[in-house]
Amino acid sequence: MITVRIIILYKKAAAAFLLVVLSFVIIFRLMASPPILPIFSQQDRLLPIYRVACDKKRLSFTFDAAWGADQTPLILNILDRYNIKTTFFLVGFWIEDYPEMAKEIVKRGHEIGNHSSTHPHMSWLSEQEIWKELEHTHKTIKDYTGFEAELFRPPFGDYNNRLIETCEKFGYKVVQWDVDSLDWKNLSASAIADRVLKKVQKGSIVLFHNNGKNTPQALISIIENLQSRGYEIVPVSQLIIKHNYYIDNNGEQKPLPVQETD
Numbered sequence: 001m002i003t004v005r006i007i008i009l010y011k012k013a014a015a016a017f018l019l020v021v022l023s024f025v026i027i028f029r030l031m032a033s034p035p036i037l038p039i040f041s042q043q044d045r046l047l048p049i050y051r052v053a054c055d056k057k058r059l060s061f062t063f064d065a066a067w068g069a070d071q072t073p074l075i076l077n078i079l080d081r082y083n084i085k086t087t088f089f090l091v092g093f094w095i096e097d098y099p100e101m102a103k104e105i106v107k108r109g110h111e112i113g114n115h116s117s118t119h120p121h122m123s124w125l126s127e128q129e130i131w132k133e134l135e136h137t138h139k140t141i142k143d144y145t146g147f148e149a150e151l152f153r154p155p156f157g158d159y160n161n162r163l164i165e166t167c168e169k170f171g172y173k174v175v176q177w178d179v180d181s182l183d184w185k186n187l188s189a190s191a192i193a194d195r196v197l198k199k200v201q202k203g204s205i206v207l208f209h210n211n212g213k214n215t216p217q218a219l220i221s222i223i224e225n226l227q228s229r230g231y232e233i234v235p236v237s238q239l240i241i242k243h244n245y246y247i248d249n250n251g252e253q254k255p256l257p258v259q260e261t262d
Helices: 002-032 072-081 092-097 099-107 127-145 161-170 189-199 215-228
Strands: 058-065 087-090 111-114 205-209 245-247 252-255
Touching: 072 099, 072 215, 087 092, 087 099, 092 099, 092 127, 099 111, 099 127, 111 127, 127 161, 189 215, 205 215
Parallel strands: 058 087, 058 205, 087 111
Antiparallel strands: 245 252
16 A cells, blocks of 8 residues: 555656656747747838928828817918918718818818718727728718818727728828827917927928817917928828838838839
């Protein structure tokens, strides 16, 4: 009986020893092996346009519209005063709530971009749901204003590869921003202006909102400062590169290098 117990204990000890040895072998192999790559490498990750490589002093102002329109007429008047054309990204339900304002934006010579139909997190949606968001607002923009949108800005700046690929199939370029005015936080006009003027550069895309409380007053300071420095403010469609471009890891759109031929 004692002998049997000794044999059992010996087997248990041997098994435990082998388990420890095997664990060390596995740990060593893992440490010696290259790390497991993520599902998407940096090269596989698609990016929207955050800014544009530009030699000239040119940049774009953009206005997102989803809720409210009280400040929009004043913003349009200020833009007229300084002879500036910009890009308004409109949500479908905003156009339906303020159809005359949407028409006025186009009448004043500004371009309209698609900002979704219901303002969802686009990365949460399937391709079919994304397409529905794009299609509904594209049609709404066309029906109410006659404008044919070519640009899309995802709500909350939320995107993934599926969104960008679907937008490309739809015929849209996806546009973000590299300068956020944070005007939606009700910062003072001077705080908004300081923030924007410290961050803008050639090829910047600046984010404003159509109904920011202090956005109109901030615009006056920003425009006068930029124009005094020789900057031209243009719609996004006049800033971006239409063909033969790539987007680097920082989201900057750049022209493809010209290949020399023999």
